[in-house]
Amino acid sequence: MQESYNDAWSPRSSDFSCFSSSSHPSDADDELDDNMSRAGTSEREESASGGESGRSSPSPSVYSYHSSIDGNVMLRDIHGRMFNNTSDHYMLPADAAEHGRLDLQHEMLKKKRGGLFYAPQAVRKALASREGSQPSILDVGSGSGSWVIEMGRLFPHVEVVGLDLVPANLSSTPPSNCRFECDDANLGLLHYKGCFDVVHASCVAQGITTYRKFMDEVAEILRPGGVFLTVAGDMHIHDENRNALPLINEGEPGFTYTLRLVHAIRDAMRARGPGIDAYPKIFGWLQDQGNVWESIGQKIVYIPLGPWEDDMSERDKYTSELMRQDFFRMIQSVRPMLLSYGWFDETVDKWSAGAHEEIKILKNKYYIRWLFTWAIKPGQTT
Numbered sequence: 001m002q003e004s005y006n007d008a009w010s011p012r013s014s015d016f017s018c019f020s021s022s023s024h025p026s027d028a029d030d031e032l033d034d035n036m037s038r039a040g041t042s043e044r045e046e047s048a049s050g051g052e053s054g055r056s057s058p059s060p061s062v063y064s065y066h067s068s069i070d071g072n073v074m075l076r077d078i079h080g081r082m083f084n085n086t087s088d089h090y091m092l093p094a095d096a097a098e099h100g101r102l103d104l105q106h107e108m109l110k111k112k113r114g115g116l117f118y119a120p121q122a123v124r125k126a127l128a129s130r131e132g133s134q135p136s137i138l139d140v141g142s143g144s145g146s147w148v149i150e151m152g153r154l155f156p157h158v159e160v161v162g163l164d165l166v167p168a169n170l171s172s173t174p175p176s177n178c179r180f181e182c183d184d185a186n187l188g189l190l191h192y193k194g195c196f197d198v199v200h201a202s203c204v205a206q207g208i209t210t211y212r213k214f215m216d217e218v219a220e221i222l223r224p225g226g227v228f229l230t231v232a233g234d235m236h237i238h239d240e241n242r243n244a245l246p247l248i249n250e251g252e253p254g255f256t257y258t259l260r261l262v263h264a265i266r267d268a269m270r271a272r273g274p275g276i277d278a279y280p281k282i283f284g285w286l287q288d289q290g291n292v293w294e295s296i297g298q299k300i301v302y303i304p305l306g307p308w309e310d311d312m313s314e315r316d317k318y319t320s321e322l323m324r325q326d327f328f329r330m331i332q333s334v335r336p337m338l339l340s341y342g343w344f345d346e347t348v349d350k351w352s353a354g355a356h357e358e359i360k361i362l363k364n365k366y367y368i369r370w371l372f373t374w375a376i377k378p379g380q381t382t
């Protein structure tokens with residue numbers, strides 16, 4: 001059983017409703033009251049004292065957020081883009097432009113998967129209505145908030161929590177069963193012990209300092225029968241035979257700006273922590289966790305970087321075009337990180353322009369690899 005989606009997609013306009021203090025702070029305040037958790041005063045404290053959901057929340061790691069006061073504390077300007085101000089490990093922007101890119105990527109992944117998640121039977125079973133406790137979902141590194149909002153709409157009886165270092169620039173008003181918390185997952189998740197039926201972590205490994213430890217915590221915060229879903233885009237370029245391509249230096253045969261740029265991105269990310277190397281290891285680590293999981297699964301897909309394959313279906317053309325647009329925007333998003341790593345402006349600009357042109361004219365037949373994993377806990381919550 002998979003969800004079906006409307007094909008229509010349009011890029012986010014700059015005047016969408018926005019929770020970030022960097023735009024419309026006063027408008028956002030009312031929405032924040034409904035959607036952002038405030039440490040010490042809202043869900044967290046209510047839960048700790050045995051609130052409706054019966055949660056225990058011993059950890060004080062949730063930040064209180066008031067858009068007009070704290071925006072400058074939570075966000076910082078680096079080379080002209082806004083970034084989270086709490087973690088040096090994660091260095092992609094946290095602004096509306098980046099959240100627009102994430103929306104586009106979200107649309108591509110949804111199209112490729114044919115829905116919001118794999119393992120649909122297990123997910124629907126875990127989220128089935130029941131007496132006693134409200135089913136709930138945690139999205140770690142919720143980014144633009146689109147997955148949270150769409151899950152909230154798809155499962156109106158379920159509580160959906162988005163957790164991120166920074167507030168989302170939401171593209172639509174979230175339904176009342178969704179809320180967002182600002183927190184750093186590296187500070188620990190065990191205050192959520194036994195609270196969730198689904199934990200989703202999409203493209204967040206770069207910001208997780210010890211992914212293996214994070215996985216142990218996820219197993220703890222899931223209820224019996226709970227499902228852990230991960231998504232990861234590989235920071236490699238694969239050729240038309242699906243082989244990962246090594247760096248080829250300028251002047252050598254086979255050099256492309258795209259390869260040069262992607263290798264530079266990976267080096268700069270690796271300098272910020274081991275998360276970038278965690279992606280391909282997740283499935284093996286799920287196996288290592290042994291009987292923590294009743295079953296595990298993985299799906300690997302290769303999405304063409306632009307519609308270069310022969311005889312593509314309309315759907316595949318659309319997905320590969322989204323991949324190309326995502327890549328174009330990623331080139332912009334990584335610029336501050338590459339400059340901070342030490343590359344000169346002129347170098348980054350030359351590589352970026354070269355890579356943009358190569359992908360625009362489909363000079364090379366490249367794939368981006370995506371890894372999806374899922375793991376299901378034994379038992380059932382009644």
Ligand SMILES: C[S@@+](CC[C@H](N)C(=O)[O-])C[C@H]1O[C@@H](n2cnc3c(N)ncnc32)[C@H](O)[C@@H]1O
Binds near residue numbers: 201
């Ligand atoms: C590449 S985005 C992916 C967003 C979304 N999951 C998606 O797939 O579109 C990664 C997100 O994870 C957040 N993030 C990174 N490290 C984090 C951490 N340690 N704790 C919470 N959020 C984190 C970032 O702020 C960013 O919004």
